Amino acid sequence: MISVSAALQLIREHCSPLQPQKIALKDAAGKVLADDIIAPIDIPAYPQSSMDGYAFSFAGWKAVGDLGLFGEIAAGRGDKMELPAGKAVRIFTGAPVPPGADTVVMQEKCRISDDELLIEDPALQTGDNVRPTGSEISAGALALEKGSLLTPAAIGFLAGIGLTDVNIYPSPEITIIVTGNELQAPGEPLSYGQVYESNSLSLTAALASLNIPVKMVYRVEDRLEALVKILEHALENSDMVLLTGGISVGDYDFTLKAALQCGVEQVFHKIRQKPGKPILFGKKGQQLVFGLPGNPASVLTCFYEYVLEAISILQSRQVKMEKRETSLVNGVKKPAGITHFLKGLYDGVSVLSLDAQESYKLNSFAKANCLIKIPEDITLCQPGELVEIHLLPI
Numbered sequence: 001m002i003s004v005s006a007a008l009q010l011i012r013e014h015c016s017p018l019q020p021q022k023i024a025l026k027d028a029a030g031k032v033l034a035d036d037i038i039a040p041i042d043i044p045a046y047p048q049s050s051m052d053g054y055a056f057s058f059a060g061w062k063a064v065g066d067l068g069l070f071g072e073i074a075a076g077r078g079d080k081m082e083l084p085a086g087k088a089v090r091i092f093t094g095a096p097v098p099p100g101a102d103t104v105v106m107q108e109k110c111r112i113s114d115d116e117l118l119i120e121d122p123a124l125q126t127g128d129n130v131r132p133t134g135s136e137i138s139a140g141a142l143a144l145e146k147g148s149l150l151t152p153a154a155i156g157f158l159a160g161i162g163l164t165d166v167n168i169y170p171s172p173e174i175t176i177i178v179t180g181n182e183l184q185a186p187g188e189p190l191s192y193g194q195v196y197e198s199n200s201l202s203l204t205a206a207l208a209s210l211n212i213p214v215k216m217v218y219r220v221e222d223r224l225e226a227l228v229k230i231l232e233h234a235l236e237n238s239d240m241v242l243l244t245g246g247i248s249v250g251d252y253d254f255t256l257k258a259a260l261q262c263g264v265e266q267v268f269h270k271i272r273q274k275p276g277k278p279i280l281f282g283k284k285g286q287q288l289v290f291g292l293p294g295n296p297a298s299v300l301t302c303f304y305e306y307v308l309e310a311i312s313i314l315q316s317r318q319v320k321m322e323k324r325e326t327s328l329v330n331g332v333k334k335p336a337g338i339t340h341f342l343k344g345l346y347d348g349v350s351v352l353s354l355d356a357q358e359s360y361k362l363n364s365f366a367k368a369n370c371l372i373k374i375p376e377d378i379t380l381c382q383p384g385e386l387v388e389i390h391l392l393p394i
C-alpha cells in the first residue's frame with residue numbers, strides 16, 4: 001500500500017499529453033488550445049465607425065465650423081471613398097471611416113440645416129466613435145495562448161480574426177466497465193440480492209461536467225474470461241479505461257487478474273486511504289487503466305482525487321479540484337496511518353464534515369460540495385482546526 005502523495009506522483013510520472021489534433025473551430029467548444037494563436041491580420045481591418053452618425057475630420061471641423069454633406073457609407077461598402085476637406089459623410093455602425101475623416105458624431109448629437117452638419121456635442125474629441133485599425137488585436141500579436149480553454153467567447157474571438165480551424169488537445173477516449181453479478185439497471189425491478197447500477201451514471205456525469213463524452217459503457221458479470229474479453233476490446237479503442245468493482249480480495253474480484261492478463265502493467269494497487277483503498281492504476285502502452293473500488297462513494301472519491309489528475313495531464317488543462325484551507329465546524333476522529341477523504345459542506349467560511357461517510361453511501365456525497373482531506377498522521381481534528389478541502393468541480 002502506498003500513500004496518497006506517492007500515488008499522485010506515480011500518476012504524474014506515467015501520464016503524458018495526448019497528441020494535438022486539428023479540428024474545425026465550429027467543433028472546438030470546450031476543447032483546449034494546443035498552439036499559441038497569432039493574429040494573422042489587424043482587427044478591425046480598417047477604422048470602423050461604432051455609431052450611426054456622420055464622419056469628418058475633427059481638425060477640419062474646428063477650422064471651418066459647419067460641414068457640408070458628402071454621400072454615405074453603409075456597413076459592408078467595399079469601394080474606398082476619400083472624404084474631401086470641409087465635408088462630413090453620413091455613416092453607419094460598422095462601416096469604414098474613410099481617409100479624410102477621423103471622428104464620428106452620433107446622429108442624436110447633431111442636426112442638418114441647409115445641407116450642412118451642425119454638431120451639438122460639446123464633449124466630442126478627435127477619434128471619438130471610431131474603432132482604430134488593430135484595436136481589437138493587431139497582426140502578429142498573441143491572440144490566445146496555448147492551454148486556453150475554448151469558451152464560446154474564445155471561439156467567437158478566433159472566428160473574428162478569420163480562423164476556421166485550430167489545433168487542440170483532444171478529449172481522452174474513455175471507456176467505462178462496471179463489474180458485478182448483482183447489478184441491475186435502474187428502471188428494472190430489483191430482485192433479492194441485486195443493487196441498482198449507479199457507478200456508470202455518476203462517472204458519466206462527472207466526465208460530462210468536464211465536457212468529456214464517454215466512448216462506451218460495458219456491464220460485465222464477475223467472470224474472468226468475460227472481463228478479459230471486454231477489457232481487451234476497450235483497451236484497443238480507448239485512451240483510458242475506468243473499471244469499477246472487483247478490485248478487492250474476494251473470490252469473484254477479477255479486475256486485477258483481468259488487467260494483468262490483458263498486458264496491463266500494474267503501477268500501483270492500494271492506497272493508504274479511505275474510501276477507495278484497493279484502487280488499481282495501470283498502463284498498457286499509452287493507455288491508462290483505473291480499477292476503481294466498486295463502492296459508489298469510493299468510485300467518485302477516486303475519480304476526483306486521481307482520475308482528474310490523469311485527465312489534467314492528458315488534456316494539458318487543469319481540471320483538478322481547487323484546494324483551500326478552512327476551519328472545521330465539527331470535530332473528527334480517525335486512526336493513524338490512513339488518509340481520510342470526508343464528504344464536506346463548505347459555505348465559504350468553514351466546512352462541515354457530513355454524516356454518512358461510509359463508502360457504500362452516496363447520500364451525503366449527493367449534498368457535499370467538497371472533500372475534506374485528513375492526512376495519515378492525524379487522529380483527531382478539533383472543531384475550529386484548519387483542514388484542507390478540495391472543492392468538487394460541480
Ligand SMILES: Nc1nc2c(c(=O)[nH]1)N[C@H]1C(S)=C(S)[C@@H](COP(=O)(O)OP(=O)(O)OC[C@H]3O[C@@H](n4cnc5c(N)ncnc54)[C@H](O)[C@@H]3O)O[C@H]1N2
Binds near residue numbers: 196199245248253295
Ligand atoms: N476482506 C476484505 N474485504 C474487503 C476489503 C478488504 O481489504 N478486505 N476492502 C473493502 C473495501 S475498502 C472496498 S472499497 C471494497 C472494494 O471492493 P471491490 O472493488 O471489489 O468492489 P465490489 O466488491 O465489486 O463492490 C463493492 C460494493 O459496491 C457495490 N457496487 C459495485 N459496483 C457497483 C455499481 N456499478 N453501482 C452501484 N453499486 C456498485 C457492490 O454491490 C458492493 O456493495 O471491498 C471491501 N472488501
Ligand code: MOO
Binds near residue numbers: 274275277278293359
Ligand atoms: O476503501 Mo473502501 O472504499 O473504504 O469501502
